[in-house]
Amino acid sequence: MSEKKIKNIFVNGPIEPDxxxxxIAKHNSKTAIGGHSIFMGQVRKDEIEGKFVAAIAYTAYEDLALEKMHQIREEIFxxxxxNCMHIYHSLGTVxxxxICLFVFTSSAHRKPAMAACSEVVDRLKAExxxxxxxxxxxxxxxxxxNI
Structure with a gap:
């Protein structure tokens, strides 16, 4: 594994719009970037057996999740x-x-940003x-x- 610092992806509670x-605004000065891809996971009010979801309480095995996310991040890079990748996932009640998941990838062109964003979301949910x-x-x- 690389020498890069393991980044904390976890946010307590929902990921706020601000x-x-x-x-996103911090990327205005990064002029080598030509494409961004953003995925935002939002808690749905699903109906299950006649009852409606009001919230989701997220928990994690944090140390292992952060190590695995670091590995995924390095493989994606x-x-x-x-040019950059930002990943945030909620813990606690949302x-x-x-919003409970925010993945933001950037590259010189749109296709790598879009493919990387999609792969990060898929791997995060699976691994x-x-x-x-x-x-x-x-x-x-x-x-x-977790589908």
């Missing part, structure tokens, strides 16, 4: 000609309509030890399947 806007417990409006709950 945080996302600020992250090796695979695609990216209500329906709020990281992060779990979500759906909390229903009646305050009952169940573990969410």
């Amino acid at each position: 945080f996302i806007a600020d992250s 090796d695979k695609y000609p990216l 209500k329906t309509g709020e 990281l030890p992060i779990w979500g417990k759906e909390i229903f409006e009646d305050e009952t709950h169940q573990w969410k399947e």
